[in-house]
Amino acid sequence: IPGVSSGCQGGCLTCSDYNGCLSCKPRLFIFLERNGMRQIGVCLPSCPSGFYGTRSPDRNTCTKCRPECDSCFNKNLCMRCRAGYYLHLGKCQESCPESLVCSDTQRECVPKCPV
Amino acid sequence: MLCVLTVLCWSWAVLGYGYGLQKDSSRAGLCPSPCQCEEDGIFVLADCSELGLTAVPANLSHLTTYLRISGNQLRYISGLALHGLHNLKVLMLQNNQLERLPNDIPWNLPNLLSLRLDANLLSEVPARSLGGLRSLRHLWLDDNSLTEIPVSALDSLPALQAMTLALNHITHIPDHAFSNLSSLVVLHLHNNQIQTMGERCFQGLLSLETLDLNYNNLPEFPTAIRTLAKLQELGFHNNNIRAIPERAFMGNRQLQTIHFYENPIQSVGRSAFQFLPKLHTLSLNGATQIRDFPDLKGTTSLETLELSHNQIEDLPSFYHCSALQEIGLQYNNIRRIERNTFQQLSSLRSLVFIIILYITEIPPSLYRDLSENSLTSLPVGGLGGLTHLKLKGNMELYEDFSPELFTRMRVVEMPYAYQCCVYGSCDSYKSISQLETEQSSEEEELDQRTVALYPIHTDTLYDPDLEDLQMELQESKLQTNIQCSPVPGPFRPCDSL
Numbered sequence: 347i348p349g350v351s352s353g354c355q356g357g358c359l360t361c362s363d364y365n366g367c368l369s370c371k372p373r374l375f376i377f378l379e380r381n382g383m384r385q386i387g388v389c390l391p392s393c394p395s396g397f398y399g400t401r402s403p404d405r406n407t408c409t410k411c412r413p414e415c416d417s418c419f420n421k422n423l424c425m426r427c428r429a430g431y432y433l434h435l436g437k438c439q440e441s442c443p444e445s446l447v448c449s450d451t452q453r454e455c456v457p458k459c460p461v
Numbered sequence: 462m463l464c465v466l467t468v469l470c471w472s473w474a475v476l477g478y479g480y481g482l483q484k485d486s487s488r489a490g491l492c493p494s495p496c497q498c499e500e501d502g503i504f505v506l507a508d509c510s511e512l513g514l515t516a517v518p519a520n521l522s523h524l525t526t527y528l529r530i531s532g533n534q535l536r537y538i539s540g541l542a543l544h545g546l547h548n549l550k551v552l553m554l555q556n557n558q559l560e561r562l563p564n565d566i567p568w569n570l571p572n573l574l575s576l577r578l579d580a581n582l583l584s585e586v587p588a589r590s591l592g593g594l595r596s597l598r599h600l601w602l603d604d605n606s607l608t609e610i611p612v613s614a615l616d617s618l619p620a621l622q623a624m625t626l627a628l629n630h631i632t633h634i635p636d637h638a639f640s641n642l643s644s645l646v647v648l649h650l651h652n653n654q655i656q657t658m659g660e661r662c663f664q665g666l667l668s669l670e671t672l673d674l675n676y677n678n679l680p681e682f683p684t685a686i687r688t689l690a691k692l693q694e695l696g697f698h699n700n701n702i703r704a705i706p707e708r709a710f711m712g713n714r715q716l717q718t719i720h721f722y723e724n725p726i727q728s729v730g731r732s733a734f735q736f737l738p739k740l741h742t743l744s745l746n747g748a749t750q751i752r753d754f755p756d757l758k759g760t761t762s763l764e765t766l767e768l769s770h771n772q773i774e775d776l777p778s779f780y781h782c783s784a785l786q787e788i789g790l791q792y793n794n795i796r797r798i799e800r801n802t803f804q805q806l807s808s809l810r811s812l813v814f815i816i817i818l819y820i821t822e823i824p825p826s827l828y829r830d831l832s833e834n835s836l837t838s839l840p841v842g843g844l845g846g847l848t849h850l851k852l853k854g855n856m857e858l859y860e861d862f863s864p865e866l867f868t869r870m871r872v873v874e875m876p877y878a879y880q881c882c883v884y885g886s887c888d889s890y891k892s893i894s895q896l897e898t899e900q901s902s903e904e905e906e907l908d909q910r911t912v913a914l915y916p917i918h919t920d921t922l923y924d925p926d927l928e929d930l931q932m933e934l935q936e937s938k939l940q941t942n943i944q945c946s947p948v949p950g951p952f953r954p955c956d957s958l
Contacts, residue, residue, distance in 0.1 A: 373556055373580040374556070391510065391511070391531045392531060392555055401603050401604050419622075420623070423622060425599055435644070435668070
């Protein structure tokens with residue numbers, strides 16, 4: 347294919363001078379890294395923070411987590427919230443249920459200290 | 462009182478100790494070579510990924526909370542190799558060559574929250590191997606060689622919230638496979654070879670919201686889902702399911718999306734989709750034996766209803782479906798449309814209605830896209846909100862429809878090109894190539910406007926998703942001009958011949 351070379355670095359299977367990796371070696375995730383206006387394909391063993399990976403037989407992709415989530419399992423389950431949000435049962439909320447308190451260090455709803 | 466004291470001591474330790482640490486970030490013993498470490502207060506984040514390692518680095522600090530050993534050549538990790546890592550919260554072992562997990566002395570990681578074992582060579586998960594991970598919330602076992610659900614091992618993970626067993630060789634889900642996972646919210650089982658499921662295989666999953674059974678070999682509808690009262694997203698597309706039974710989702714009132722395309726579905730119980738008040742998308746295209754329109758009683762939030770390529774003959778009134786925005790009914794056998802069929806659908810934007818058989822009786826308030834028919838006129842009363850109008854193929858329809866009738870119209874397909882003249886200036890004929898150059902310059906202008914609106918500074922963290930951006934701009938651009946086809950031109954003049 348014109349413009350596509352197979353002599354690529356890292357985990358690339360095919361790449362192009364302009365777009366970087368077009369496909370990855372097995373089991374790696376393709377991630378589109380921003381470089382100014384361009385997006386360069388790179389191959390990673392796991393998606394960067396703020397993205398979650400989805401494996402499938404022919405292509406492993408990275409997808410952005412929800413805005414209030416720093417690190418997620420998939421788009422519906424967060425693992426660590428952004429500052430100002432608190433994790434409760436996989437969701438990022440701005441406040442915590444009655445029986446819990448907001449922990450800013452862990453960014454989670456945690457049990458109240460027993461009095 | 463005790464709680465206050467504990468907090469005070471802890472913060473003194475963090476401040477005092479942490480301060481000391483930050484001054485001397487390369488303290489011996491905290492970061493084993495050849496790993497690279499960062500400090501997080503008194504804790505350590507260790508990255509030993511992609512170093513060609515065949516064993517876990519020795520003398521990891523007990524203050525390690527994040528350990529990444531992905532992308533190496535580890536075949537086995539004994540329980541002792543991770544001894545003492547009581548503060549460890551995240552352990553990333555994906556993309557290694559792990560063939561088995563320790564069963565005699567399991568890993569003792571009481572505070573571990575996330576464990577990545579995906580992309581390894583595990584063919585089984587021994588019963589006791591996860592016994593020391595009682596706080597575990599997220600488990601990746603996808604892309605391994607498991608042939609069955611590790612039921613016994615999963616019994617020791619009461620705090621688990623999300624798990625993927627996708628891309629394995631699992632063929633059966635036994636009864637009570639996940640009975641102790643009451644906190645599980647997400648379960649991915651896609652890309653396996655699941656053929657059979659116990660009727661009570663999902664019992665115990667009291668919190669499950671997402672179940673992904675896509676790309677398996679299910680020959681029948683998974684009735685076992687009935688116990689999943691909190692299910693919101695269900696996928697079983699790309700299976701071998703032929704029928705959806707009556708009251709199929711009666712136990713899943715919270716369902717919002719159901720994906721089951723790419724199944725040889727031939728029949729759907731009329732009550733299959735009743736009482737799903739949160740369902741917003743239903744696509745039932747290509748189910749070759751659907752003759753009756755599914756009864757959508759109690760399913761009142763539908764926004765998209767896709768029923769093309771069936772054999773539906775009659776349409777009910779969509780009276781209760783006021784949220785409907787899009788209906789696809791192309792390639793059916795609809796013979797008659799009642800006057801009030803679409804009456805209440807104030808938010809309807811697109812109705813696609815290509816009918817193979819000719820409609821003979823057309824009540825005056827008939828609607829939109831009636832390609833491949835024999836319409837001679839189209840009563841347009843009440844169509845003001847339409848955004849898509851498709852009348853291609855109605856070779857007896859000569860009338861053109863003034864844009865004032867459709868204030869929100871975006872896409873129009875007419876039988877003849879001249880009918881598009883009312884939507885654009887037809888005073889001079891443009892050659893096809895002129896139209897194409899105009900089209901490409903418009904795209905360039907769109908890209909520049911993308912840049913102008915959202916100047917990307919590499920130093921700022923603002924990092925818009927380009928696709929969404931262009932979608933938005935494409936939408937806003939469309940509102941200003943209506944895409945009408947076929948495009949008039951020298952060989953498709955603006956006068957009716």
